Amino acid sequence: MKQSVYINSVGSVSAQKTFDNSFLDDVVLHNDTVINVIAPNYKEYIPPAAARRMAKGIKMSTVSAKNAMQEAEVAEDEIDAIIVGTGLGCIGDSEKFVSDIIDNNEQFLTPTRFIQSSHNTVAGQIALGIGCKGHNFTYVHSAISFESAVLDAKMQIEENEAKTILVGGVDELVDHHISTHRLIGHIKKEAVETMSILKSGTSGAVFSEGAHFFVLSNEKKSSCYSELVALKTFNVLSESQVSDETSNFLMEQGLTEESVDLIIMGNNGDNDFDSYYDSLSKGAFKNVAQAYFKHLSGEFDTASGFGFWLANMILKQGKVPASVQLNEKRAESVQTILIYNQYRGENHSLTLLKKC
Amino acid sequence: MGKGVAITGMGIISAIGNNVAENYLSLTTNKIGISEISQIDTIHKNDIMVGEIDDTNPILEKKLGIQENEWSRTVLIGTIAAQEALANSGISDVNEARTGFISGTTVGGMDKSEQYFYEYGDRPEVRQHITGLHAGDSTNKIAKHLGLEKSFVTTISTACSSAANAIMLGARMIKSGQLDRVIVGGTDSLSKFTINGFKTLMILSDTYSTPFDDNRKGLNLGEAAAYLVLESDSMVEKNNKKVLGYVKGYGNANDAFHQTASSENGDGAVLAMKKALQVAGMKPEDIDYVNAHGTATPNNDLSEGRALIRVFDNKVPEFSSTKAFTGHTLAAAGGVEAVYSVLALQNNLIFPNLNFKTSMKEFDLNPITVAKKKELRTVLSNSFGFGGNCSTLIFSKEA
Numbered sequence: 001m002k003q004s005v006y007i008n009s010v011g012s013v014s015a016q017k018t019f020d021n022s023f024l025d026d027v028v029l030h031n032d033t034v035i036n037v038i039a040p041n042y043k044e045y046i047p048p049a050a051a052r053r054m055a056k057g058i059k060m061s062t063v064s065a066k067n068a069m070q071e072a073e074v075a076e077d078e079i080d081a082i083i084v085g086t087g088l089g090c091i092g093d094s095e096k097f098v099s100d101i102i103d104n105n106e107q108f109l110t111p112t113r114f115i116q117s118s119h120n121t122v123a124g125q126i127a128l129g130i131g132c133k134g135h136n137f138t139y140v141h142s143a144i145s146f147e148s149a150v151l152d153a154k155m156q157i158e159e160n161e162a163k164t165i166l167v168g169g170v171d172e173l174v175d176h177h178i179s180t181h182r183l184i185g186h187i188k189k190e191a192v193e194t195m196s197i198l199k200s201g202t203s204g205a206v207f208s209e210g211a212h213f214f215v216l217s218n219e220k221k222s223s224c225y226s227e228l229v230a231l232k233t234f235n236v237l238s239e240s241q242v243s244d245e246t247s248n249f250l251m252e253q254g255l256t257e258e259s260v261d262l263i264i265m266g267n268n269g270d271n272d273f274d275s276y277y278d279s280l281s282k283g284a285f286k287n288v289a290q291a292y293f294k295h296l297s298g299e300f301d302t303a304s305g306f307g308f309w310l311a312n313m314i315l316k317q318g319k320v321p322a323s324v325q326l327n328e329k330r331a332e333s334v335q336t337i338l339i340y341n342q343y344r345g346e347n348h349s350l351t352l353l354k355k356c
Numbered sequence: 357m358g359k360g361v362a363i364t365g366m367g368i369i370s371a372i373g374n375n376v377a378e379n380y381l382s383l384t385t386n387k388i389g390i391s392e393i394s395q396i397d398t399i400h401k402n403d404i405m406v407g408e409i410d411d412t413n414p415i416l417e418k419k420l421g422i423q424e425n426e427w428s429r430t431v432l433i434g435t436i437a438a439q440e441a442l443a444n445s446g447i448s449d450v451n452e453a454r455t456g457f458i459s460g461t462t463v464g465g466m467d468k469s470e471q472y473f474y475e476y477g478d479r480p481e482v483r484q485h486i487t488g489l490h491a492g493d494s495t496n497k498i499a500k501h502l503g504l505e506k507s508f509v510t511t512i513s514t515a516c517s518s519a520a521n522a523i524m525l526g527a528r529m530i531k532s533g534q535l536d537r538v539i540v541g542g543t544d545s546l547s548k549f550t551i552n553g554f555k556t557l558m559i560l561s562d563t564y565s566t567p568f569d570d571n572r573k574g575l576n577l578g579e580a581a582a583y584l585v586l587e588s589d590s591m592v593e594k595n596n597k598k599v600l601g602y603v604k605g606y607g608n609a610n611d612a613f614h615q616t617a618s619s620e621n622g623d624g625a626v627l628a629m630k631k632a633l634q635v636a637g638m639k640p641e642d643i644d645y646v647n648a649h650g651t652a653t654p655n656n657d658l659s660e661g662r663a664l665i666r667v668f669d670n671k672v673p674e675f676s677s678t679k680a681f682t683g684h685t686l687a688a689a690g691g692v693e694a695v696y697s698v699l700a701l702q703n704n705l706i707f708p709n710l711n712f713k714t715s716m717k718e719f720d721l722n723p724i725t726v727a728k729k730k731e732l733r734t735v736l737s738n739s740f741g742f743g744g745n746c747s748t749l750i751f752s753k754e755a
Contacts, residue, residue, distance in 0.1 A: 114553035119513035124743025141492035
């Protein structure tokens with residue numbers, strides 16, 4: 001018998017004021033092409049001397065992970081494994097190290113930036129910080145980095161290889177990454193206001209950053225947010241395959257589209273790729289309540305961590321904030337949520353959560 | 357649970373050969389791949405020795421039928437090795453069963469990113485490399501070239517244990533029934549980024565590396581790609597597949613000691629080896645040969661040696677590090693050494709730990725220095741990385 005997998009806590013640092021676990025009470029409206037996180041007071045979490053040398057990705061993750069561990073009331077030594085997803089790791093340090101190599105002709109370099117460039121820096125630092133000697137993995141696969149981490153954790157808990165796992169997704173936004181992605185049109189040319197992003201009619205996305213951590217466990221704590229039922233990823237899918245694969249995914253769980261109370265989708269207002277979502281929202285899910293989130297979080301490799309956070313908050317608090325509603329349908333009570341995400345037609349993911 | 361994870365194919369490209377047969381020939385004729393660097397223009401070229409793959413990018417592009425300067429070298433070598441693994445396994449329709457692809461890399465497309473870092477603005481013709489900086493991009497490109505569709509494809513980056521962890525995840529997914537077969541391993545090309553990074557850590561040797569030697573001076577960086585095809589029992593049965601060996605055990609642990617250095621007593625390594633033995637249902641005395649991580653840095657070899665003594669209770673089996681042949685191929689190392697472990701099992705042969713002369717003063721551990729015939733049933737392979745990451749795999753002849 002497979003163990004059930006519960007999400008017992010959440011931690012979020014995002015472009016919204018989420019670090020204090022408030023639930024989008026006051027939406028921060030942006031009007032830009034790139035947006036940064038609403039920073040918590042890092043000093044409350046990290047000694048200032050240490051914080052100075054830390055990459056932003058590590059700082060955001062530290063806050064998010066600490067909040068998640070605290071809420072789940074797990075002691076540091078109860079964490080059996082740490083699994084992190086990140087598209088680019090601490091990319092700021094990587095870029096600085098590369099520019100230092102070029103600018104100084106491979107001389108006068110120091111190791112710190114190189115060390116922080118390792119994609120597994122965040123997972124390693126957290127392990128070091130809490131003395132966790134268990135399984136420690138880092139997934140770096142673009143838009144399914146976070147989902148890969150969650151899937152790994154799910155497998156371990158189901159197979160009884162671990163009881164309590166800290167899982168997270170993190171990415172930081174830095175200058176060179178922005179300027180290069182502007183060149184290839186992945187970032188929108190014109191600023192767009194948060195609540196009208198889906199009507200932009202333009203190509204590209206609003207880039208951002210964030211860190212989302214969760215404590216997953218085989219045991220349902222009083223703080224429990226949801227039960228993780230199923231998760232599947234696909235390297236490539238054509239638009240026409242999205243509906244079929246979603247149906248199959250639900251069928252394997254004995255569900256139909258109509259039995260899902262809410263579908264949360266990763267629409268980012270990119271005119272060239274949002275049609276993937278339309279194939280569900282205008283198709284089999286047209287009579288199902290729909291929500292979206294990337295207008296609030298912005299787009300980044302682990303933005304789906306914000307979507308996962310949102311789904312968990314909705315299931316626990318029993319309400320769907322008006323700012324994320326995508327259609328006129330309202331579920332009477334939200335018991336089951338499906339999250340569908342993809343980025344530029346690649347790395348699709350389906351995640352099914354239910355109320356615990 | 358308790359299902360076997362069969363290895364039905366493997367592929368490799370490294371400094372000692374462009375395929376499995378060439379690598380085996382080099383390993384058995386003491387042909388090393390370490391030389392001065394020729395394909396990267398670095399000011400350190402006279403201070404370091406590296407394990408470079410002979411083929412230049414244009415040659416690799418031609419072999420694969422890829423447009424000039426379209427891909428990072430990491431993708432080029434990764435595709436060569438993954439294709440060989442699939443062919444070796446006799447797979448023609450990659451999508452006919454639930455097939456996954458899990459690759460480890462540390463640099464991804466960094467070789468190109470560092471080359472065009474300041475040039476993207478003026479040179480639209482090199483902008484294909486902008487998204488190449490995403491580590492996952494290299495994996496996606498290989499997956500697409502192999503023809504994988506609607507598949508589980510992901511990338512692991514846990515520094516120098518990446519490929520070992522990819523093999524571990526693949527084995528777990530087969531065991532849990534999520535995949536029927538999976539291509540697992542890793543790829544990393546040399547780059548100025550890693551050369552300078554390791555240079556700042558002062559762990560690069562200026563001559564041939566000497567794993568487990570008392571006078572070791574550090575590592576030789578290398579580049580490689582290596583993949584295994586893993587399949588479930590039912591796939592093997594259904595297609596009457598030839599099995600090269602089995603992934604019998606695996607363990608991952610964190611040293612939680614220092615961001616880049618290993619703990620003095622190798623706590624993480626001990627945990628990883630013990631976990632792997634437990635998963636394999638084996639006792640330490642069941643291990644016939646250890647393919648050590650053995651990078652030849654002062655820190656690793658001391659820590660790993662102590663860990664081996666602890667796990668094997670002073671009765672350390674015959675062991676060697678093959679990194680004096682290939683250099684330390686970072687994310688790919690666990691894949692390279694998995695291929696070598698299977699070759700060792702198939703041929704009942706322990707590959708030599710070259711350049712070893714003097715035992716370390718801290719303990720009495722001497723690696724095998726001349727190729728040695730021995731009936732091998734099991735091989736344990738270690739891979740350790742930055743961030744305290746320690747991984748162990750156990751390969752066996754029988755299920």
